[in-house]
Amino acid sequence: MTKAVRYDEFGGVDVLRIDEVERPAPAAGQVLVQVRAAGINPGEAALRSGAMTHIFPSTFPSGQGSDLAGVVVEIGAGADRCSVGDEVIGFSELRASQAELVLVDVDNLTPKPKNVSWEVAGSLYIAGVTAWGAVHSVQLEKSETVVVSGAAGGVGSLAVQLARRAGATVIGLASEGNHDWLRSHGVLPVAYGDGVADRIKAAAPNDIHAFIDAYGHGYVELALALGVAIERIDTLIDFAAAAKYGVKTEPRPNGRRGVEVLAELAGLIADGNLEVPIANVYPLTQVRQAYTELERRHTHGKIVLRP
Structure with a gap:
């Protein structure tokens, strides 16, 4: 037994x-x-x-x-x-x-x-492959800016690192207690809550090009209010908002097997390039x-x- x-x-x-x-x-x-x-x-x-x-x-x-x-x-x-x-x-x-x-x-x-x-x-597996899929789904290019909600959570903490590896400027929404960790990984931390849109705009060095929502609770609407194009918003949790506005819900790798992505991520961790x-x-x-x-x-x- x-x-x-x-x-x-x-x-x-x-x-x-x-x-x-x-x-x-x-x-x-x-x-x-x-x-x-x-x-x-x-x-x-x-x-x-x-x-x-x-x-x-x-x-x-x-x-x-x-x-x-x-x-x-x-x-x-x-x-x-x-x-x-x-x-x-x-x-x-x-x-x-x-x-x-x-x-x-x-x-x-x-x-x-x-x-x-x-x-x-x-x-x-779940957090890593989901984060990998989200970063690729919003088609980040070098010098672009992406916002990640839930940036210190299981998926968000990996998504911000993978987005930085893609060459993007990353704004991470998280509580104050997680800001030092975000900074140590090259992420611009922003506190969530009232006034978050103004804080994001103040932190952004240029336009906001993409948004990865790993938390839900209104962040799809916030991304749209910030002027992010529908096709460059990916929510991993707010399926009702995705259906309403037509944004992406692509938490899995497109065109690659999950185990292949898992092996890639494990290699990055082993080499000290992902935490x-x-x-x-x-x-x-x-x-x-x-x-x-x-x-x-x-x-x-x-x-x-x-x-």
Whole structure:
């Protein structure tokens, strides 16, 4: 038997529990991974609440989680691209990564660089690939200016760094407590709240060319008010505003497989060219506490579960 996060109905964090389940057996093309770290994400909270059932239907009992890093412990037929003992980063398409043992398609895994921590590796896929897709979707060019809301969060903290690597001037909207971190990464920090539009204009060295919304709550409307073209606004969370105004909702890489982007990002981290801030690490048994912190929406970087 092995432990895994489960829930039987939509609801708040109180519906989450740790179950003893049968040890999974890999089918053809799968490997069994002993999870060392699994990141958590706002989308999982939305799925669990039932808010996204019209897009992503659920069956119960449901597992939870996509991000993972761990060690291969068993290999299915045809999955010999991996070997037992390999340290890997990847993602589950079965909402199952928050567990001690997870079945993963071998094509959804990439090697974990030795100098990338388990916590960072295990929290990289969703936030990293989403940030990569958002930066590419707004088609940044050197010397342009992009605004990123939620700039210190799990996705935003990566998006601002990737936008700087693209050569853009980056204005990051975040609380005062995160401004030093943003400055240390070449980002111009701006506090959110009343008067934010005037503060953005004052910080911008020239026109504002693009806007990545990683927070929601009116930032699409703010981007439009700042004169950003519709096709250069990407919201990762405010789907109602996207439908109303026709802005982009492209959180995934266009034309590249997610695992390819994951490998690229892992390489940048290994070379010291990208940082994944870790806000907190919880044991798997404290999954409710982890999501309680996440859903306050004030974390700097990623929250991680360790089985």
